Amino acid sequence: MKKLWIGFIALALFNACSPSNNKTALPILGNKTTETKTVNGKTVTDTVYQTIPAFKFVNQYGDTITNKSLDGKIYVADFFFTTCPSICPVMHRNMLNVYKEFKDDPNFRIISHTIDPKYDTVPVLKRHADKLGITGDTWWLLHGEKGDTYGIAKSYLQTVSEKNPKGEFIHDGFFILIDKQKRIRGTYEGTDAAEVTKMIGDIKILKAEPDQIAAK
Template identity: 60%
Template sequence: MKKLLGAAAILLLYSACNLTGSKKTLPIYGEREVAAKNVNGQTVVDTIYHTIPAFKFINQYGDSITNKSLNGDIYVADFFFTSCPSICPVMHRNMLSVYKQFKDATDVKIISYSIDPKHDSVNVLKNYATKLDITGNTWYFLQGKKEDTYKLSESYLVTKPQEDAKQMFIHDGYFILVDKQQRIRGTYDGTKPQEVENLIADIKTLRTEADQNPTK
């Protein structure tokens, strides 16, 4: 959590400096480095941003989903488990607003990673999706090796999930907005409706950026 807040703080000035007139540009989260490269005999300085690494999981239909499956997509990610008695039901009731807003969009996806793959089989995830009235390929519920999921969570700049003494799972309730270049562009408390409204507005803003436009 401190990592996420620190990244957000670093980006406040960046975000402010990227307001061109009245047009808003979303910040890019995470560490970055500047690299020099030679292009046609000239030295060009390029910025290398933090991105989501390669991954491979199985969705509620039994299909393999990788980072390449999301090429050309803006997506929202979160971490949950189907037997969660606390924040997960609230998060996904709120995420339904995002799903309904963009379910007909060809370039927006939702990715929910289970942190309890031992229980959350493909059939369990499919039943979970059905209860939420989720159909089609806009919202994927994913499961894979727990250690892979836990490690990947750190790339999303959220607190790594944990298990307590009673074998319950502890995790953040954040929704993470990722652009078509696999860069993090926003984080939102998924338990708060106003934060989810902000997420919906930011997805619309992100889609207007030149390198995110669905017509490109």
């Protein structure tokens, strides 16, 4: 019996120290390719991951926001429209928890792209932000040309469309976590509070990764 207990204790210690129970890095999602180049006379093959391309939109304050506005920042992106009667209100109630957690971090942002730019003008987005209690620059609601918004959604691995047969806008309800190198590091169901809590934890893990600390 004593040997059996020693075995149990050893197994417990092994599981407690196992790397699988200590998450130190998030996966990198999306398409990837390999790139071969010569460095100091040696052939080196690197993995090149999918990144979010250049973009240009306008936020709720009327300020121009580009991909460069997010240089050196970890951010979360999503797609919505202000008159959405179903998932969007739930998504943004959950996103408020993310906003409150990181609103004092200058190296973190949230960007929400409207998929109904005809109705969701900049003044409408500002009223929506005020209703949510958003201030400052942590969370930007972005307006842009429909084609630009729908195009960038594909880079975030999201599906959006103008209207379904019932005349309604449709879109995925995910929050997408992006690192400082513009790579996708996680997707989370925005209507699921547990998923959003997990994302908050993953953001903290991402912030501690060496290449995120080093990136300015």
